Amino acid sequence: MNKDFLGLFLPAGILEYFEISSIDNRQDAYYIGLDENNIFPEEYSSHNLESKGFYEASTVQDFPIRGKACYLKVRRRRWKAVAR
Template sequence: MNKELLQLLLPEGLLEYFEFVKVENVVETYNIYISERNIIPSEYEGDKLESKGFFDEETVRDFPLRGKPCFLKIKRRKWLNHNSGKIVYRNWEIVANGTRMTTEFATFLKGAFR
């Protein structure tokens, strides 16, 4: 799908950290699937991280499209921090302070995954 069109449909800044996977038109709804890019979170830049796949997919309701409910099917990435031996993931509060992503959207993502 055209990146410019996606930027109009999805929350601002989302495509910096997520990549579009697919869209489904399922019985009166749209499902948009996105997965987090393998970009090391800035707070762990000095650590040795290894991608360990994704958390379970989360479903978040977004604005309707063409009068139909729209759902974002989001897969967030997780990494193994070899320095600490712990699984780590992106802190959306830090992202909001350091990028073009709106604080509102970062708060939305943070709240969606609690």
């Protein structure tokens, strides 16, 4: 599946904060991997933050697509404060 086209089936605005990292089309369901973009939150703009990988993925069930279950595997970034 085309990743840009798939954005039409995802929750509104999710591709502003997440990037599609994988798509697994199984017989009974779709599994869509989403990785958080490397943009730290505005609220912490005064902090010196650095991305240190990802937390373990959380799986969220979304609305079915074309009669097949759809699961979003969401990985959030792990932010760490670094010395200035």
